[in-house]
Amino acid sequence: MAESGRIEFGEHKFRTFRTGKRVRVGGLNIEPVHVDHSVPGAYGFIVHSSAGSLVYTGDLRLHGPMAHMTSDFAEKAERCSPAVMVSEGTRISPKEEALIHSESRVKSEGNAVVANTSKLVVVAFYSRDVDRFKTFHEIAKINERKFVIPIKLAHLLYKLKTDPKLKIPDVMKDETILFYKKRKKSGEFAESDYYVWERPFLEKAVNYEYVHQNQSKVLFNLDLVGFAELIDIKPSVGGHFIHSMSEPFSEEDVSSEVMQNWLEHYGLHFHQIHASGHCPKRDLLHMVNTIKPRRLIPVHTEHPQLFKELFKNVDVKLAERGKTFEIT
Numbered sequence: 395m396a397e398s399g400r401i402e403f404g405e406h407k408f409r410t411f412r413t414g415k416r417v418r419v420g421g422l423n424i425e426p427v428h429v430d431h432s433v434p435g436a437y438g439f440i441v442h443s444s445a446g447s448l449v450y451t452g453d454l455r456l457h458g459p460m461a462h463m464t465s466d467f468a469e470k471a472e473r474c475s476p477a478v479m480v481s482e483g484t485r486i487s488p489k490e491e492a493l494i495h496s497e498s499r500v501k502s503e504g505n506a507v508v509a510n511t512s513k514l515v516v517v518a519f520y521s522r523d524v525d526r527f528k529t530f531h532e533i534a535k536i537n538e539r540k541f542v543i544p545i546k547l548a549h550l551l552y553k554l555k556t557d558p559k560l561k562i563p564d565v566m567k568d569e570t571i572l573f574y575k576k577r578k579k580s581g582e583f584a585e586s587d588y589y590v591w592e593r594p595f596l597e598k599a600v601n602y603e604y605v606h607q608n609q610s611k612v613l614f615n616l617d618l619v620g621f622a623e624l625i626d627i628k629p630s631v632g633g634h635f636i637h638s639m640s641e642p643f644s645e646e647d648v649s650s651e652v653m654q655n656w657l658e659h660y661g662l663h664f665h666q667i668h669a670s671g672h673c674p675k676r677d678l679l680h681m682v683n684t685i686k687p688r689r690l691i692p693v694h695t696e697h698p699q700l701f702k703e704l705f706k707n708v709d710v711k712l713a714e715r716g717k718t719f720e721i722t
Contacts, residue, residue, distance in 0.1 A: 413437075413466070427467040429454035432671025433522040434560055438467040445721040446477030449685060453482055453694070455670065456677040459497045459525055464681075471685045477721045479687035483695030484672035486704070495669040501529045503667045504636055508537045513633035514609035515539075516616050516662065521547045523671075524560060526638055531563065534613040535570050542572045542605060543615045545588075545595045566598065574614070575599040576623065602626035609633065621656045631661030638668050679704060691719070 411417055413428045423442040430436070431453045441448040449471040454464045471479070495503075508515050519526040527547070534541035543551075548565045555562040565571050573595045578587035583601055585593055605612055605627050616623060618639075635657055657664055673681065682690060682705055689709045692698040702710045711719060 425470070427470050428463040429467045430458040430460040430462075430464045431455060432458070432520065432525065432669075434524050434554065434557075438464075438471070440471055440474055440476070442474070443721065447474040448478045448480065448721060449474070449476040449687060450480045451482050451681075453484070453672060455673050456681070457496050457669065457674075458671075468681050468684050476685065476687045478689045478691060478719070479682065479685055480691045480693055481678065481682065481701075482672065483678065483692045483698065483701065485670065485674050486678065486692070486695050486697050486700050488697060488700065495667070497525055497529055497669050500526070500638065500667050500669050501532060503665075504530060504638070505533045505536060507634050507636060507665055507667075508533050508539065508613060511632075511634055512610045514605070514612060514614060514627075514629045515634045515636065516614045516629070517636040517638055518616060518618050519638040521550065521617070524551070524554065524562060526669075527551065528562070530613060530615070530638070531568075531570065537613070539570075539611055539613045540572050540608070541570050541613050541615070542574050542600060544617060544620075545573045545575060545592050545599060547615065548573045548595050549591060566595075571598075572604075573599040574605070574616075574623075575601055576620070577601065577626070618653065621653070624656065624660055629660050629662060633660070633662045634665060635662040636665045636667055640668060640670060675704065682708065689719075 409417060411426050413426060415426070417424045417426070421443065425440040425442065426437045427440065428436070429438045429452060432455075436452055436454065438452045438454060439450045441450070451467075454467070455461070456464050458464075504517070517530055519530070521544070527543075531541050543565075548571075551562050551565050554560055555564055563571070565573075575583060575588070575592075575596060577583065580587050585596060588596060602623060605614055606629075609630055614627075637653075654664070656662075687708060689711055690701060690705055691711050691713055692701040693713060695701075698712050701712075
């Protein structure tokens with residue numbers, strides 16, 4: 395059970411794993427291999443069976459800060475000469491692809507926005523994107539601004555810092571980082587208004603008054619669903635909003651129209667600065683050509699039929715509900 399909520403997984407048996415630790419499930423020998431994605435703990439899998447090996451990519455990319463992990467996966471997958479590769483295809487589209495930013499480019503363009511203004515800068519990114527947090531944390535330090543993040547994100551980062559491979563700063567000790575506490579039930583920011591798991595973070599937390607009074611000294615991480623906080627913060631006209639998330643906007647976000655209405659109301663300049671968690675067409679082509687599967691099955695894509703056009707030298711099979719495939 396997580397401290398901030400309850401998740402019931404039933405009576406299944408769960409085992410932890412890392413790259414290099416194979417897991418036996420019935421007659422299958424499953425080999426997890428780390429990959430780079432926009433959230434930590436992403437894996438591809440190589441399933442070894444008596445009929446041959448199946449490779450599943452999971453979500454992955456080659457343009458992120460940990461691209462070598464995806465290369466590790468591709469190399470291991472190639473060595474097993476897979477009979478089948480099940481591949482994600484999130485960014486496969488008939489339209490011309492937008493420019494694929496790297497995380498380093500997100501940093502340089504984001505820093506340019508922050509360095510050239512004395513106004514408030516608000517940034518929105520997916521809370522589970524640890525690389526993006528680290529990017530804007532560095533930007534805040536470079537520009538001697540406090541990085542104000544939601545308590546929920548602070549809680550996640552505090553738990554994840556126990557994994558040394560993630561290289562996450564200690565949010566409780568880092569002088570650049572402050573936590574943002576929303577006004578709750580009493581309206582007086584009383585400790586009793588907050589969940590038990592939130593309370594350890596309150597000593598280092600600030601509210602809307604601090605952000606309003608220190609607009610030139612703050613980089614403010616605000617969830618899109620939390621735009622109502624701007625009513626109390628009252629940002630000065632001419633500030634900036636960095637949307638460091640994917641386009642088009644997901645169903646979890648506010649709509650583009652609603653977001654633009656908020657920004658126009660407060661006179662905030664909009665910037666789209668993002669690096670995707672998924673491979674563009676060129677990188678997926680490279681990966682499939684490296685792994686050389688005999689059969690390719692696209693998943694996690696709105697345009698599976700395009701795989702037949704992209705991979706003419708591979709037997710592409712489109713998944714159908716209720717239909718099974720045999721490894722041959």
